[in-house]
Amino acid sequence: xxxxxxxxxxxxxxxxxxxxxxxxxxxxxxxxxxxxxxxxxxxxxxxxxxxxxxxxxxxxxxxxxxxxxxxxxxxxxxxxxxxxxxxxxxxxxxxxxxxxxxxxxxxxxxxxxxxxxxxxxxxxxxxxxxxxxxxxxxxxxxxxxxxxxxxxxxxxxxxxxxxxxxxxxxxxxxxxxxxxxxxxxxxxxxxxxxxxxxxxxxxxxxxxxxxxxxxxxxxxxxxxxxxxxxxxxxxxxxxxxxxxxxxxxxxxxxxxxxxxxxxxxxxxxxxxxxxxxxxxxxxxxxxxxxxxxxxxxxxxxxxxxxxxxxxxxxxxxxx
Numbered sequence: 001x002x003x004x005x006x007x008x009x010x011x012x013x014x015x016x017x018x019x020x021x022x023x024x025x026x027x028x029x030x031x032x033x034x035x036x037x038x039x040x041x042x043x044x045x046x047x048x049x050x051x052x053x054x055x056x057x058x059x060x061x062x063x064x065x066x067x068x069x070x071x072x073x074x075x076x077x078x079x080x081x082x083x084x085x086x087x088x089x090x091x092x093x094x095x096x097x098x099x100x101x102x103x104x105x106x107x108x109x110x111x112x113x114x115x116x117x118x119x120x121x122x123x124x125x126x127x128x129x130x131x132x133x134x135x136x137x138x139x140x141x142x143x144x145x146x147x148x149x150x151x152x153x154x155x156x157x158x159x160x161x162x163x164x165x166x167x168x169x170x171x172x173x174x175x176x177x178x179x180x181x182x183x184x185x186x187x188x189x190x191x192x193x194x195x196x197x198x199x200x201x202x203x204x205x206x207x208x209x210x211x212x213x214x215x216x217x218x219x220x221x222x223x224x225x226x227x228x229x230x231x232x233x234x235x236x237x238x239x240x241x242x243x244x245x246x247x248x249x250x251x252x253x254x255x256x257x258x259x260x261x262x263x264x265x266x267x268x269x270x271x272x273x274x275x276x277x278x279x280x281x282x283x284x285x286x287x288x289x290x291x292x293x294x295x296x297x298x299x300x301x302x303x304x305x306x307x308x309x310x311x312x313x314x315x316x317x318x319x
Contacts, residue, residue: 006092006148006149006152008040008047008147008148009148009149010035010036010038010040010147011049011145012033012036013033013036013038015034015035017031017033017040017047017147018032018033020045020047028042028043029043029045030042044124044127045127046123046124046127046138046139046140047139047140047141048140049139049141049142050119050140050141050142064253065250065253066249067247067249067250067253068100068102069247069250073105074106075290076103076290077103077107077157079287079289079290080157080159080188080287080290080309080311081157081186081313082186082313083155083157083186085106085110088107088112088155089110089111089112090111091112091154092112092113092152092153092154092155093112093113093114093115093154093156093157094114094117094155094175094178095107095114095158096117096143096156096158096161096162096175097117097119097143097158097159097161098116098117098122098138099118099122099126099161100122100125100126101122101123101127101129101136102129103157104126104130104136104138105130105133105136107136107157108130108133112155113135113136114133114136114137115137115138115139115148115153116130116136116138116139117138117139117140117143118138118140118141119140119141119143120140121140123138123139123140126138143158143161143174144165144170144171144174145174146174146178149178151177151178151179151180151183151316152178152180153178153183154180154183155183155184155185155186156183156184156185157185157186158175158187158188159186160189160309162175163189163263163265163267164264164265165263168189168267172275172279173275173279176275176276176279176281176316179281180316181317181318182315182316182318183315183316184314184315184316185276185313186287186311186312186313187272187311187313188309188311189265189266189267189272189309189310189311190264190265190266190267190307190308190309190310191266191267191268191303191305191310192268193266193304193305194302194303194304197239197304197306198266201241201306204240204259205259208259209260209261209262213260216256216259216260217256220242220252220255220256223240223242223243223251223255224242224243224248224251224252224255225248226242227242227244227245227255228244228248228251241255241259241306242254242255242258243255243258243307254307258307269310271310272310272312273286273312276314279316280316280317281315282315282316282317283314283315284312284313284314285312285314286311286312287311288311289308289309289311
């Protein structure tokens with residue numbers, strides 16, 4: 001299978017960048033724009049347009065924890081993108097905010113040509129996870145300044161990422177411009193809960209986001225332990241968020257993921273639908289939650305489920 005396309009663009013003049021070349025007496029390579037001479041460092045085969053900055057916690061969590069589960073990841077991918085795996089073969093796909101690469105791996109194994117993009121050094125873990133897939137490549141970059149031509153991907157998905165930027169809408173719009181006419185775009189964002197839940201969450205996160213990561217991880221271990229207790233994880237975590245995943249390491253990672261990032265915005269379905277319409281997307285479909293059950297849906301429909309999402313897939317108008 002051929003390498004992923006499209007090619008990366010120069011961050012300065014937006015001309016295509018050549019393949020990387022070794023730097024004498026250096027541990028890294030670089031790619032240099034033939035048009036303007038701008039250079040981009042390439043470490044471990046990954047072009048680095050940015051440093052991790054405020055998203056450093058994600059680089060830590062994805063490189064530290066082993067949370068990939070093939071069957072679960074495939075099911076989650078289909079539920080949160082609305083795209084069956086059998087429709088991915090031969091498509092140019094962008095994983096906008098790839099983290100540790102679980103869903104890039106799913107798309108690549110389904111036959112897509114994939115670029116995974118993330119602002120943090122989580123791309124290092126993603127590259128290791130997908131090392132067996134030559135058509136899956138990664139780039140460390142700001143999602144608001146992606147180094148790709150506009151309208152160059154058949155399908156773009158972003159699962160649980162955009163709300164961690166200072167401006168979710170700006171990220172949504174920047175990524176939307178890369179979808180081809182007729183191409184699909186799926187986004188999952190945190191759902192806005194009831195006012196009292198939002199206030200409690202904001203109060204807690206004002207404290208946790210200032211903690212050193214080692215201290216916060218120790219605190220999150222309590223949440224991961226509570227998440228394994230059936231009675232507790234169906235009651236208390238409606239007040240204070242902690243993961244109820246069946247695997248302890250996933251619970252720890254998910255809980256750290258909630259309390260560590262500097263930015264965490266929550267949104268409504270109507271808000272997200274409006275962004276799609278403004279960006280020229282049609283055939284919009286609100287995707288249901290992955291979990292089922294009458295009680296779960298009752299809580300979900302009333303925006304009482306902390307950590308749940310708003311999830312939409314749409315198609316860019318061909319016109």
